[in-house]
Amino acid sequence: MTTARISIDRTNVVATINRRIFGSFVEHLGRCVYDGIFEPDHPTANEDGFRLDVVDLVKELGSTTIRYPGGNFVSGYKWEDGVGPRDRRPVRRDLAWHSLESNQVGLEEFGRWCELTGSELMMAVNLGTRGIESALDLLEYANGEAGTALADERVANGKTEPYDIRMWCLGNEMDGPWQVGHMSSDDYGKIAARTASAMKTADPSLELVVCGSSGSAMPTFGEWERVVLEHSYESVDYISCHAYYQERNGDLASYLASSLEMKYFIDTVVATADHVKHKLRSKKTIQLSFDEWNIWYLDEHQASEEVNDEWRFAPRQLEDVYSVADAVVLGNLLITLLQNHDRVGSASLAQLVNVIAPIMTEPGGDSWRQSTFFPFSVTSRLARGEVLTPRITVDTYDTAVYGAAPLVDSVVTADAETGTSAVFLVNRSQTESIEVAIDVSGLGASVITEAVTLNDADPYAKNTLADQNRVGLKDLTGSVLADGTLTVTLPPVSWSAIALG
Numbered sequence: 001m002t003t004a005r006i007s008i009d010r011t012n013v014v015a016t017i018n019r020r021i022f023g024s025f026v027e028h029l030g031r032c033v034y035d036g037i038f039e040p041d042h043p044t045a046n047e048d049g050f051r052l053d054v055v056d057l058v059k060e061l062g063s064t065t066i067r068y069p070g071g072n073f074v075s076g077y078k079w080e081d082g083v084g085p086r087d088r089r090p091v092r093r094d095l096a097w098h099s100l101e102s103n104q105v106g107l108e109e110f111g112r113w114c115e116l117t118g119s120e121l122m123m124a125v126n127l128g129t130r131g132i133e134s135a136l137d138l139l140e141y142a143n144g145e146a147g148t149a150l151a152d153e154r155v156a157n158g159k160t161e162p163y164d165i166r167m168w169c170l171g172n173e174m175d176g177p178w179q180v181g182h183m184s185s186d187d188y189g190k191i192a193a194r195t196a197s198a199m200k201t202a203d204p205s206l207e208l209v210v211c212g213s214s215g216s217a218m219p220t221f222g223e224w225e226r227v228v229l230e231h232s233y234e235s236v237d238y239i240s241c242h243a244y245y246q247e248r249n250g251d252l253a254s255y256l257a258s259s260l261e262m263k264y265f266i267d268t269v270v271a272t273a274d275h276v277k278h279k280l281r282s283k284k285t286i287q288l289s290f291d292e293w294n295i296w297y298l299d300e301h302q303a304s305e306e307v308n309d310e311w312r313f314a315p316r317q318l319e320d321v322y323s324v325a326d327a328v329v330l331g332n333l334l335i336t337l338l339q340n341h342d343r344v345g346s347a348s349l350a351q352l353v354n355v356i357a358p359i360m361t362e363p364g365g366d367s368w369r370q371s372t373f374f375p376f377s378v379t380s381r382l383a384r385g386e387v388l389t390p391r392i393t394v395d396t397y398d399t400a401v402y403g404a405a406p407l408v409d410s411v412v413t414a415d416a417e418t419g420t421s422a423v424f425l426v427n428r429s430q431t432e433s434i435e436v437a438i439d440v441s442g443l444g445a446s447v448i449t450e451a452v453t454l455n456d457a458d459p460y461a462k463n464t465l466a467d468q469n470r471v472g473l474k475d476l477t478g479s480v481l482a483d484g485t486l487t488v489t490l491p492p493v494s495w496s497a498i499a500l501g
Protein backbone atom coordinates (compact mmCIF):
# COMPACT_ATOMS: atom_id res chain seq x y z
CA MET A 1 0.00 0.00 0.00
CA THR A 2 1.21 3.54 -0.74
CA THR A 3 1.99 5.46 2.44
CA ALA A 4 2.23 9.14 3.33
CA ARG A 5 3.43 11.11 6.32
CA ILE A 6 2.12 14.39 7.63
CA SER A 7 3.65 16.60 10.29
CA ILE A 8 1.97 19.61 11.87
CA ASP A 9 3.65 22.62 13.43
CA ARG A 10 1.11 24.10 15.85
CA THR A 11 2.83 27.50 15.63
CA ASN A 12 2.66 27.63 11.82
CA VAL A 13 -0.72 29.40 11.69
CA VAL A 14 -2.12 30.48 8.30
CA ALA A 15 -5.06 32.45 9.70
CA THR A 16 -7.80 32.48 12.27
CA ILE A 17 -10.90 31.11 10.59
CA ASN A 18 -13.34 33.74 9.41
CA ARG A 19 -16.74 32.08 8.96
CA ARG A 20 -17.15 33.97 5.68
CA ILE A 21 -14.91 31.36 4.05
CA PHE A 22 -18.02 29.11 4.12
CA GLY A 23 -20.24 31.49 2.16
CA SER A 24 -22.55 30.58 -0.69
CA PHE A 25 -24.51 32.31 -3.43
CA VAL A 26 -28.18 32.74 -4.38
CA GLU A 27 -28.78 34.18 -7.85
CA HIS A 28 -32.06 34.85 -9.63
CA LEU A 29 -31.18 32.12 -12.11
CA GLY A 30 -33.10 29.02 -13.14
CA ARG A 31 -34.74 27.43 -10.08
CA CYS A 32 -32.39 28.75 -7.40
CA VAL A 33 -34.88 31.28 -6.01
CA TYR A 34 -38.24 30.35 -7.60
CA ASP A 35 -39.07 26.64 -7.08
CA GLY A 36 -35.89 26.46 -5.02
CA ILE A 37 -35.76 28.43 -1.79
CA PHE A 38 -39.19 29.99 -2.61
CA GLU A 39 -42.26 27.95 -3.46
CA PRO A 40 -45.41 29.35 -1.80
CA ASP A 41 -47.55 26.30 -2.63
CA HIS A 42 -45.14 23.79 -1.18
CA PRO A 43 -46.42 21.94 1.92
CA THR A 44 -43.46 23.19 4.00
CA ALA A 45 -43.70 26.85 2.87
CA ASN A 46 -43.92 29.57 5.53
CA GLU A 47 -46.00 32.76 5.26
CA ASP A 48 -43.34 34.34 3.03
CA GLY A 49 -43.39 31.39 0.63
CA PHE A 50 -40.01 29.97 1.71
CA ARG A 51 -39.62 26.20 1.86
CA LEU A 52 -38.70 25.22 5.40
CA ASP A 53 -37.31 21.83 4.31
CA VAL A 54 -34.78 23.81 2.26
CA VAL A 55 -34.09 26.14 5.19
CA ASP A 56 -33.24 23.06 7.31
CA LEU A 57 -30.85 21.77 4.65
CA VAL A 58 -29.19 25.18 4.31
CA LYS A 59 -28.60 25.23 8.07
CA GLU A 60 -27.19 21.70 7.95
CA LEU A 61 -24.92 22.70 5.06
CA GLY A 62 -23.44 25.39 7.30
CA SER A 63 -23.17 28.14 4.71
CA THR A 64 -22.59 31.57 6.22
CA THR A 65 -22.46 34.67 4.01
CA ILE A 66 -24.82 34.58 1.01
CA ARG A 67 -24.02 36.60 -2.11
CA TYR A 68 -27.20 37.98 -3.77
CA PRO A 69 -28.90 38.57 -6.27
CA GLY A 70 -26.24 37.73 -8.90
CA GLY A 71 -24.12 36.86 -10.77
CA ASN A 72 -24.84 37.82 -14.33
CA PHE A 73 -28.43 38.61 -13.31
CA VAL A 74 -27.39 41.67 -11.32
CA SER A 75 -26.01 43.45 -14.38
CA GLY A 76 -29.53 44.16 -15.64
CA TYR A 77 -31.34 44.29 -12.30
CA LYS A 78 -33.39 47.15 -10.88
CA TRP A 79 -33.43 46.56 -7.12
CA GLU A 80 -36.52 48.81 -6.80
CA ASP A 81 -38.54 46.15 -8.65
CA GLY A 82 -38.10 43.80 -5.71
CA VAL A 83 -39.35 45.98 -2.84
CA GLY A 84 -42.79 47.19 -1.76
CA PRO A 85 -46.18 45.55 -2.27
CA ARG A 86 -45.77 42.30 -4.19
CA ASP A 87 -48.87 42.80 -6.32
CA ARG A 88 -47.30 45.94 -7.80
CA ARG A 89 -43.98 44.40 -8.73
CA PRO A 90 -43.24 44.29 -12.46
CA VAL A 91 -42.43 41.26 -14.56
CA ARG A 92 -39.19 41.86 -16.49
CA ARG A 93 -37.01 40.10 -18.99
CA ASP A 94 -33.72 38.92 -17.54
CA LEU A 95 -31.32 39.20 -20.46
CA ALA A 96 -28.49 37.36 -18.72
CA TRP A 97 -30.35 34.04 -18.47
CA HIS A 98 -33.01 34.64 -21.12
CA SER A 99 -35.87 34.20 -18.67
CA LEU A 100 -38.74 36.06 -17.04
CA GLU A 101 -38.37 37.60 -13.59
CA SER A 102 -41.53 38.00 -11.50
CA ASN A 103 -39.80 40.01 -8.75
CA GLN A 104 -41.87 38.20 -6.12
CA VAL A 105 -38.61 37.81 -4.21
CA GLY A 106 -36.44 40.86 -3.67
CA LEU A 107 -34.36 42.41 -0.91
CA GLU A 108 -37.20 42.36 1.62
CA GLU A 109 -38.04 38.70 1.25
CA PHE A 110 -34.42 37.64 0.88
CA GLY A 111 -33.50 39.61 3.99
CA ARG A 112 -36.10 37.61 5.92
CA TRP A 113 -34.81 34.36 4.40
CA CYS A 114 -31.32 35.28 5.64
CA GLU A 115 -32.71 35.75 9.16
CA LEU A 116 -34.45 32.40 8.89
CA THR A 117 -31.27 30.61 7.88
CA GLY A 118 -28.89 32.63 10.06
CA SER A 119 -27.02 33.90 6.98
CA GLU A 120 -25.12 37.15 6.43
CA LEU A 121 -26.38 38.97 3.33
CA MET A 122 -23.67 40.04 0.85
CA MET A 123 -25.17 42.33 -1.77
CA ALA A 124 -24.13 43.03 -5.35
CA VAL A 125 -24.89 46.34 -7.09
CA ASN A 126 -25.59 46.68 -10.80
CA LEU A 127 -22.67 48.28 -12.64
CA GLY A 128 -23.73 46.78 -15.99
CA THR A 129 -26.73 48.92 -16.95
CA ARG A 130 -26.62 51.24 -13.92
CA GLY A 131 -24.11 53.09 -11.81
CA ILE A 132 -23.32 55.25 -8.80
CA GLU A 133 -26.78 56.68 -8.21
CA SER A 134 -28.63 53.37 -8.05
CA ALA A 135 -25.87 51.89 -5.87
CA LEU A 136 -26.19 54.79 -3.42
CA ASP A 137 -29.96 54.52 -3.48
CA LEU A 138 -29.83 50.82 -2.68
CA LEU A 139 -27.34 51.51 0.10
CA GLU A 140 -29.63 54.14 1.59
CA TYR A 141 -32.68 51.88 1.27
CA ALA A 142 -30.91 48.91 2.85
CA ASN A 143 -28.69 50.47 5.49
CA GLY A 144 -30.03 53.98 6.14
CA GLU A 145 -31.43 55.04 9.50
CA ALA A 146 -35.06 56.22 9.30
CA GLY A 147 -35.37 59.92 8.46
CA THR A 148 -34.36 60.02 4.80
CA ALA A 149 -36.61 59.28 1.83
CA LEU A 150 -35.40 55.80 0.86
CA ALA A 151 -34.79 54.59 4.40
CA ASP A 152 -38.32 55.73 5.24
CA GLU A 153 -39.60 53.79 2.24
CA ARG A 154 -37.98 50.67 3.70
CA VAL A 155 -39.62 51.36 7.05
CA ALA A 156 -42.97 51.85 5.31
CA ASN A 157 -42.42 48.49 3.62
CA GLY A 158 -42.17 46.86 7.04
CA LYS A 159 -38.46 46.78 7.89
CA THR A 160 -37.84 49.20 10.74
CA GLU A 161 -34.19 48.40 11.43
CA PRO A 162 -31.56 48.77 8.67
CA TYR A 163 -30.29 45.55 7.11
CA ASP A 164 -26.75 46.67 7.96
CA ILE A 165 -25.24 44.88 4.94
CA ARG A 166 -21.46 44.92 5.35
CA MET A 167 -20.10 43.33 2.14
CA TRP A 168 -20.96 44.77 -1.27
CA CYS A 169 -19.86 43.56 -4.72
CA LEU A 170 -19.21 46.30 -7.26
CA GLY A 171 -20.94 44.58 -10.18
CA ASN A 172 -20.24 41.11 -11.49
CA GLU A 173 -17.71 39.66 -13.96
CA MET A 174 -17.40 42.88 -15.91
CA ASP A 175 -14.46 41.35 -17.84
CA GLY A 176 -16.76 38.83 -19.52
CA PRO A 177 -18.08 39.60 -23.04
CA TRP A 178 -21.31 37.78 -21.99
CA GLN A 179 -21.93 40.35 -19.25
CA VAL A 180 -24.69 42.90 -19.87
CA GLY A 181 -22.71 46.15 -19.97
CA HIS A 182 -19.34 44.40 -20.38
CA MET A 183 -16.43 46.91 -20.11
CA SER A 184 -12.71 47.25 -20.61
CA SER A 185 -10.55 47.06 -17.48
CA ASP A 186 -9.92 50.78 -17.75
CA ASP A 187 -13.61 51.71 -17.98
CA TYR A 188 -14.58 49.29 -15.22
CA GLY A 189 -11.71 50.35 -12.95
CA LYS A 190 -12.90 53.97 -13.20
CA ILE A 191 -16.59 53.30 -12.54
CA ALA A 192 -15.77 50.83 -9.75
CA ALA A 193 -13.45 53.36 -8.10
CA ARG A 194 -16.03 56.15 -8.31
CA THR A 195 -18.84 53.93 -7.04
CA ALA A 196 -16.68 52.59 -4.21
CA SER A 197 -15.56 56.03 -3.18
CA ALA A 198 -19.17 57.32 -3.16
CA MET A 199 -20.36 54.33 -1.13
CA LYS A 200 -17.53 54.79 1.36
CA THR A 201 -18.38 58.47 1.66
CA ALA A 202 -21.82 57.31 2.77
CA ASP A 203 -20.34 54.67 5.11
CA PRO A 204 -16.55 54.24 5.43
CA SER A 205 -16.98 50.96 7.29
CA LEU A 206 -18.42 49.09 4.28
CA GLU A 207 -16.38 46.22 2.87
CA LEU A 208 -16.27 46.50 -0.92
CA VAL A 209 -15.40 43.83 -3.48
CA VAL A 210 -14.12 44.93 -6.87
CA CYS A 211 -14.50 42.50 -9.81
CA GLY A 212 -11.45 40.47 -10.68
CA SER A 213 -11.39 38.04 -13.59
CA SER A 214 -14.21 35.60 -14.23
CA GLY A 215 -11.63 32.85 -14.65
CA SER A 216 -7.90 32.37 -14.98
CA ALA A 217 -8.39 31.31 -18.63
CA MET A 218 -9.65 34.77 -19.57
CA PRO A 219 -7.25 36.42 -22.07
CA THR A 220 -7.13 39.50 -19.83
CA PHE A 221 -6.39 37.57 -16.60
CA GLY A 222 -3.73 39.34 -14.52
CA GLU A 223 -3.75 42.50 -16.58
CA TRP A 224 -7.42 43.03 -15.68
CA GLU A 225 -6.63 42.82 -11.97
CA ARG A 226 -3.69 45.20 -12.31
CA VAL A 227 -5.58 47.91 -14.17
CA VAL A 228 -8.74 47.65 -12.07
CA LEU A 229 -6.78 47.81 -8.81
CA GLU A 230 -4.64 50.72 -9.99
CA HIS A 231 -7.87 52.69 -10.32
CA SER A 232 -9.68 51.46 -7.23
CA TYR A 233 -7.06 50.24 -4.74
CA GLU A 234 -7.64 52.68 -1.90
CA SER A 235 -11.44 52.46 -2.07
CA VAL A 236 -11.90 48.70 -2.08
CA ASP A 237 -11.13 45.88 0.35
CA TYR A 238 -11.40 42.72 -1.74
CA ILE A 239 -10.88 41.66 -5.32
CA SER A 240 -13.09 38.81 -6.54
CA CYS A 241 -12.01 35.48 -8.02
CA HIS A 242 -14.35 33.12 -9.87
CA ALA A 243 -13.43 29.56 -10.86
CA TYR A 244 -15.39 26.53 -12.01
CA TYR A 245 -13.97 23.07 -12.64
CA GLN A 246 -15.16 20.03 -14.59
CA GLU A 247 -13.82 16.73 -15.81
CA ARG A 248 -12.95 16.99 -19.49
CA ASN A 249 -12.40 14.19 -22.04
CA GLY A 250 -12.58 11.47 -19.39
CA ASP A 251 -9.34 12.74 -17.79
CA LEU A 252 -10.19 12.00 -14.15
CA ALA A 253 -6.53 12.12 -13.10
CA SER A 254 -6.21 15.80 -14.06
CA TYR A 255 -9.67 16.63 -12.77
CA LEU A 256 -8.81 15.27 -9.32
CA ALA A 257 -5.88 17.70 -9.21
CA SER A 258 -8.06 20.78 -10.01
CA SER A 259 -7.10 22.48 -6.77
CA LEU A 260 -3.60 23.03 -8.22
CA GLU A 261 -5.25 25.41 -10.68
CA MET A 262 -7.09 27.17 -7.86
CA LYS A 263 -3.77 27.61 -6.06
CA TYR A 264 -2.21 29.09 -9.21
CA PHE A 265 -5.20 31.45 -9.52
CA ILE A 266 -4.88 32.63 -5.92
CA ASP A 267 -1.09 33.09 -6.12
CA THR A 268 -1.39 35.12 -9.33
CA VAL A 269 -4.06 37.46 -7.99
CA VAL A 270 -2.16 37.91 -4.71
CA ALA A 271 1.05 38.73 -6.64
CA THR A 272 -0.80 41.23 -8.84
CA ALA A 273 -2.59 42.89 -5.93
CA ASP A 274 0.67 43.18 -3.99
CA HIS A 275 2.43 44.59 -7.06
CA VAL A 276 -0.19 47.36 -7.21
CA LYS A 277 0.13 47.90 -3.46
CA HIS A 278 3.86 48.55 -3.78
CA LYS A 279 3.48 50.59 -6.96
CA LEU A 280 1.01 52.87 -5.17
CA ARG A 281 3.07 52.84 -1.96
CA SER A 282 -0.09 51.78 -0.15
CA LYS A 283 -0.17 50.55 3.42
CA LYS A 284 -3.25 48.46 2.81
CA THR A 285 -3.29 44.80 1.73
CA ILE A 286 -6.13 43.66 -0.51
CA GLN A 287 -7.92 40.42 0.36
CA LEU A 288 -9.43 37.96 -2.12
CA SER A 289 -13.15 37.28 -2.19
CA PHE A 290 -13.42 33.91 -3.97
CA ASP A 291 -17.10 34.60 -4.45
CA GLU A 292 -17.85 32.01 -7.12
CA TRP A 293 -16.28 28.57 -6.93
CA ASN A 294 -17.64 25.14 -7.70
CA ILE A 295 -17.85 22.26 -10.15
CA TRP A 296 -19.80 23.24 -13.28
CA TYR A 297 -20.25 21.11 -16.42
CA LEU A 298 -20.46 24.28 -18.48
CA ASP A 299 -19.50 22.64 -21.80
CA GLU A 300 -22.48 20.30 -21.53
CA HIS A 301 -24.94 23.07 -20.67
CA GLN A 302 -23.90 25.16 -23.63
CA ALA A 303 -24.68 22.22 -25.93
CA SER A 304 -27.97 21.33 -24.20
CA GLU A 305 -31.67 21.99 -24.85
CA GLU A 306 -31.88 24.46 -21.99
CA VAL A 307 -30.46 27.07 -24.36
CA ASN A 308 -33.53 28.03 -26.44
CA ASP A 309 -35.55 31.07 -27.51
CA GLU A 310 -38.44 30.82 -25.08
CA TRP A 311 -38.84 33.39 -22.31
CA ARG A 312 -39.88 31.34 -19.25
CA PHE A 313 -40.22 31.82 -15.50
CA ALA A 314 -37.71 29.76 -13.51
CA PRO A 315 -36.63 27.35 -16.27
CA ARG A 316 -34.49 24.37 -15.31
CA GLN A 317 -30.99 25.70 -15.96
CA LEU A 318 -27.54 24.55 -14.83
CA GLU A 319 -28.96 21.64 -12.80
CA ASP A 320 -25.76 19.61 -12.58
CA VAL A 321 -26.00 16.26 -10.82
CA TYR A 322 -22.77 15.65 -8.92
CA SER A 323 -20.78 12.46 -8.46
CA VAL A 324 -18.48 11.23 -5.71
CA ALA A 325 -15.49 12.36 -7.79
CA ASP A 326 -17.05 15.85 -8.03
CA ALA A 327 -17.45 15.90 -4.25
CA VAL A 328 -13.82 14.87 -3.74
CA VAL A 329 -12.70 17.72 -6.00
CA LEU A 330 -15.00 20.15 -4.18
CA GLY A 331 -13.65 19.01 -0.80
CA ASN A 332 -10.12 19.57 -2.13
CA LEU A 333 -11.01 23.07 -3.38
CA LEU A 334 -12.25 23.90 0.12
CA ILE A 335 -8.98 22.58 1.55
CA THR A 336 -7.16 24.96 -0.84
CA LEU A 337 -9.28 27.93 0.22
CA LEU A 338 -8.43 27.18 3.86
CA GLN A 339 -4.73 26.71 3.09
CA ASN A 340 -4.79 30.22 1.59
CA HIS A 341 -7.08 31.78 4.16
CA ASP A 342 -4.47 34.43 5.02
CA ARG A 343 -5.36 36.08 1.68
CA VAL A 344 -8.72 34.54 0.77
CA GLY A 345 -10.81 36.34 3.35
CA SER A 346 -14.20 35.33 2.02
CA ALA A 347 -15.59 32.73 -0.39
CA SER A 348 -18.95 31.74 -1.86
CA LEU A 349 -19.83 28.30 -3.14
CA ALA A 350 -21.78 29.02 -6.34
CA GLN A 351 -24.59 28.28 -5.96
CA LEU A 352 -26.87 27.03 -3.15
CA VAL A 353 -30.07 25.43 -4.47
CA ASN A 354 -30.82 23.65 -7.79
CA VAL A 355 -28.39 25.73 -9.89
CA ILE A 356 -24.95 24.00 -9.74
CA ALA A 357 -25.88 23.38 -6.13
CA PRO A 358 -25.39 21.07 -3.15
CA ILE A 359 -29.16 21.13 -2.46
CA MET A 360 -31.82 19.99 -4.97
CA THR A 361 -35.61 20.32 -4.86
CA GLU A 362 -38.63 19.13 -6.80
CA PRO A 363 -41.66 21.43 -7.09
CA GLY A 364 -44.28 20.20 -4.60
CA GLY A 365 -41.92 17.40 -3.62
CA ASP A 366 -38.68 16.43 -1.98
CA SER A 367 -35.43 18.20 -1.29
CA TRP A 368 -32.17 16.27 -1.05
CA ARG A 369 -28.41 16.49 -0.65
CA GLN A 370 -26.06 16.16 -3.61
CA SER A 371 -22.69 14.43 -3.09
CA THR A 372 -21.01 17.84 -2.86
CA PHE A 373 -23.16 18.72 0.15
CA PHE A 374 -21.13 16.44 2.43
CA PRO A 375 -17.56 17.78 2.28
CA PHE A 376 -18.88 21.34 2.55
CA SER A 377 -21.14 20.70 5.56
CA VAL A 378 -18.58 18.63 7.47
CA THR A 379 -15.78 21.14 6.85
CA SER A 380 -17.96 24.06 7.88
CA ARG A 381 -18.96 22.24 11.08
CA LEU A 382 -15.52 20.93 12.11
CA ALA A 383 -13.11 23.65 10.97
CA ARG A 384 -12.76 25.91 14.00
CA GLY A 385 -10.09 28.13 15.48
CA GLU A 386 -6.94 28.45 13.39
CA VAL A 387 -5.82 26.99 10.07
CA LEU A 388 -2.48 25.16 10.11
CA THR A 389 -0.53 24.05 7.04
CA PRO A 390 0.56 20.44 7.34
CA ARG A 391 3.83 19.26 5.81
CA ILE A 392 2.93 16.34 3.55
CA THR A 393 5.41 13.72 2.36
CA VAL A 394 3.81 11.64 -0.38
CA ASP A 395 4.43 10.37 -3.92
CA THR A 396 3.13 12.20 -6.96
CA TYR A 397 1.20 10.89 -9.96
CA ASP A 398 1.20 12.10 -13.56
CA THR A 399 -1.54 14.32 -14.94
CA ALA A 400 -1.91 15.54 -18.51
CA VAL A 401 -2.91 19.04 -17.42
CA TYR A 402 -0.83 19.75 -14.30
CA GLY A 403 2.17 17.42 -14.64
CA ALA A 404 3.15 15.74 -11.36
CA ALA A 405 0.49 16.12 -8.66
CA PRO A 406 0.75 14.94 -5.03
CA LEU A 407 -1.46 11.92 -4.33
CA VAL A 408 -2.65 13.40 -1.02
CA ASP A 409 -3.67 16.90 -0.01
CA SER A 410 -4.62 18.08 3.47
CA VAL A 411 -5.34 20.96 5.80
CA VAL A 412 -5.61 21.05 9.59
CA THR A 413 -7.56 23.28 11.94
CA ALA A 414 -7.09 23.66 15.69
CA ASP A 415 -9.18 25.48 18.25
CA ALA A 416 -7.22 26.46 21.36
CA GLU A 417 -10.41 27.41 23.23
CA THR A 418 -12.07 24.01 23.02
CA GLY A 419 -8.92 21.92 22.60
CA THR A 420 -10.40 20.34 19.48
CA SER A 421 -8.83 19.96 16.06
CA ALA A 422 -9.67 18.50 12.66
CA VAL A 423 -7.73 17.02 9.76
CA PHE A 424 -9.16 17.14 6.23
CA LEU A 425 -7.65 14.92 3.54
CA VAL A 426 -8.10 13.81 -0.06
CA ASN A 427 -6.68 10.79 -1.82
CA ARG A 428 -6.43 11.52 -5.55
CA SER A 429 -5.34 8.01 -6.53
CA GLN A 430 -7.89 6.13 -8.63
CA THR A 431 -6.50 2.73 -7.75
CA GLU A 432 -4.78 2.73 -4.39
CA SER A 433 -5.71 3.18 -0.77
CA ILE A 434 -3.11 5.29 1.03
CA GLU A 435 -2.11 4.84 4.64
CA VAL A 436 -1.30 8.22 6.19
CA ALA A 437 0.58 8.63 9.48
CA ILE A 438 -0.10 12.08 10.94
CA ASP A 439 1.98 13.41 13.81
CA VAL A 440 -0.67 15.21 15.88
CA SER A 441 1.42 15.39 19.08
CA GLY A 442 1.52 19.20 18.83
CA LEU A 443 -2.28 19.37 18.87
CA GLY A 444 -2.66 17.85 22.32
CA ALA A 445 -5.28 15.44 20.98
CA SER A 446 -6.18 12.36 22.96
CA VAL A 447 -9.19 10.90 21.23
CA ILE A 448 -10.81 10.59 17.78
CA THR A 449 -14.32 12.03 18.08
CA GLU A 450 -15.37 11.57 14.45
CA ALA A 451 -13.84 10.00 11.34
CA VAL A 452 -15.82 10.10 8.09
CA THR A 453 -15.10 9.58 4.44
CA LEU A 454 -16.83 10.12 1.13
CA ASN A 455 -15.92 7.51 -1.46
CA ASP A 456 -17.55 4.78 -3.51
CA ALA A 457 -16.54 1.78 -5.59
CA ASP A 458 -18.06 3.81 -8.43
CA PRO A 459 -16.54 7.33 -8.39
CA TYR A 460 -19.36 8.43 -10.69
CA ALA A 461 -22.15 7.39 -8.28
CA LYS A 462 -24.66 10.22 -7.67
CA ASN A 463 -27.73 11.11 -5.65
CA THR A 464 -30.79 11.70 -7.81
CA LEU A 465 -34.50 12.38 -7.31
CA ALA A 466 -35.14 8.64 -7.66
CA ASP A 467 -32.22 7.60 -5.43
CA GLN A 468 -31.59 10.44 -3.01
CA ASN A 469 -29.28 8.59 -0.62
CA ARG A 470 -27.14 6.57 -3.04
CA VAL A 471 -24.07 8.55 -1.92
CA GLY A 472 -23.25 9.72 1.60
CA LEU A 473 -20.69 9.77 4.38
CA LYS A 474 -19.27 6.52 5.71
CA ASP A 475 -17.17 5.85 8.81
CA LEU A 476 -13.46 5.99 8.08
CA THR A 477 -12.86 2.63 9.66
CA GLY A 478 -9.50 1.61 11.06
CA SER A 479 -8.46 5.11 12.16
CA VAL A 480 -6.18 4.92 15.19
CA LEU A 481 -4.72 7.56 17.51
CA ALA A 482 -1.79 6.27 19.55
CA ASP A 483 1.36 7.90 20.96
CA GLY A 484 0.66 11.19 19.25
CA THR A 485 0.25 9.63 15.82
CA LEU A 486 -3.05 9.45 13.97
CA THR A 487 -3.06 6.66 11.39
CA VAL A 488 -5.78 6.58 8.73
CA THR A 489 -6.30 4.67 5.50
CA LEU A 490 -7.78 6.78 2.71
CA PRO A 491 -9.72 4.85 0.05
CA PRO A 492 -9.07 5.68 -3.63
CA VAL A 493 -10.80 8.88 -4.88
CA SER A 494 -11.90 9.95 -1.43
CA TRP A 495 -12.37 12.98 0.79
CA SER A 496 -12.11 12.42 4.57
CA ALA A 497 -12.33 14.34 7.83
CA ILE A 498 -11.11 13.33 11.27
CA ALA A 499 -12.07 15.30 14.37
CA LEU A 500 -9.88 15.07 17.45
CA GLY A 501 -10.51 16.02 21.06
Ligand code: AHR
Pocket residue numbers: 027070071072073172173214292350351
Ligand atom coordinates in the same frame (compact mmCIF):
# COMPACT_ATOMS: atom_id res chain seq x y z
O1 AHR B 1 -22.89 31.01 -11.15
C1 AHR B 1 -23.34 31.06 -12.47
C2 AHR B 1 -22.78 32.23 -13.25
O2 AHR B 1 -21.41 32.04 -13.40
C3 AHR B 1 -22.88 33.60 -12.62
O3 AHR B 1 -24.08 34.23 -12.85
C4 AHR B 1 -21.77 34.35 -13.27
O4 AHR B 1 -21.25 35.36 -12.46
C5 AHR B 1 -20.75 33.27 -13.62
O5 AHR B 1 -20.34 33.35 -14.93
